[in-house]
Amino acid sequence: MRLSPVLLVGMVLATVLWGTGPSLAQSLPAGGDLTCQGPYSSNDTGESLLTRYQSQARIMEVADLSGESGDSLVLYPDDPNARIETGDAHGNGTGRITALTVKGRNSLWTVGGLKIGTRLNELTEINGGPVTLTGFWQETGTTFSMLGWLPRGDCKVTIVMFAPQGMRTDHPLYGLKKIQSDDPRLASFDLEIDELILIWPEVSSD
Numbered sequence: 147m148r149l150s151p152v153l154l155v156g157m158v159l160a161t162v163l164w165g166t167g168p169s170l171a172q173s174l175p176a177g178g179d180l181t182c183q184g185p186y187s188s189n190d191t192g193e194s195l196l197t198r199y200q201s202q203a204r205i206m207e208v209a210d211l212s213g214e215s216g217d218s219l220v221l222y223p224d225d226p227n228a229r230i231e232t233g234d235a236h237g238n239g240t241g242r243i244t245a246l247t248v249k250g251r252n253s254l255w256t257v258g259g260l261k262i263g264t265r266l267n268e269l270t271e272i273n274g275g276p277v278t279l280t281g282f283w284q285e286t287g288t289t290f291s292m293l294g295w296l297p298r299g300d301c302k303v304t305i306v307m308f309a310p311q312g313m314r315t316d317h318p319l320y321g322l323k324k325i326q327s328d329d330p331r332l333a334s335f336d337l338e339i340d341e342l343i344l345i346w347p348e349v350s351s352d
Contacts, residue, residue: 176228177254180246180344182301188346192219192232192240205239211291211306219243227252233345244348249341257342258296258303266307266337270327281322282309290320292337294327295345306341 175185186195196203199221208218208231219239222228233245248255253262260272270276279294290309295302313320319331 176222176225179256179259180230180248181258182299182344182346186243186246188242188244190243192234192236192238192243195219195221195232195243196240211293226250227254229253230255244346246344247341255342257344258301260296260303260305260339260342262339262342264339266327266332269305269339273327276326276328277305279305279307279325279327281325282313282317282320284315284320300347302345304343304345305339306343307337308340309335309337 178185180186192205196205196219202223203219203221204223205217206220206223207215208220209215216237217239219232219234221230221232227250229248229250231247231249232239232243233247234241234243236242246257248257249262251263260269264272273296277294277296279292282290282292284290290313292307292309294305296305297303315321319325325332
């Protein structure tokens with residue numbers, strides 16, 4: 147049986163569309179630069195991302211820097227290199243997205259051009275001058291953190307660096323309100339970026 151050219155084209159087109167459909171559903175980007183302009187925005191919600199990412203999104207219990215746990219939407223929850231933890235206005239993983247957190251030495255993501263593993267002296271150079279940091283404070287057990295932030299457009303980028311394990315609370319730098327990233331007293335810690343958090347400005351309502 148001979149098929150007409152129109153029918154042949156229709157069959158080929160149907161085969162192509164059928165074959166590419168499942169792969170298109172799975173071709174969501176994993177990796178790149180997270181900025182205030184994209185690929186996510188404060189217009190996204192946990193619910194919309196759950197719909198968009200389906201099996202690659204999950205509401206999970208996640209601990210914050212204070213050690214307290216709560217429900218958050220996590221993108222790529224089973225891939226530690228692509229994982230993004232979100233913060234949302236409702237605090238249960240479903241509301242308007244207010245922050246994105248990436249961590250892990252091999253993360254595929256950067257935030258405002260900054261990457262995990264960037265050393266403190268490199269950060270000062272990238273910023274074009276010293277970065278203002280808070281003093282060391284105890285997170286959990288003997289894990290200590292140092293925080294700072296950089297403006298990136300309308301958003302902020304929070305920098306998290308962990309001090310060496312076993313640091314004592316009577317250390318002279320512990321609990322300082324402010325310290326500049328080029329302060330020579332920080333040199334011995336060899337700090338580097340361990341986590342990056344992109345934070346959108348607050349809005350009056352969801």
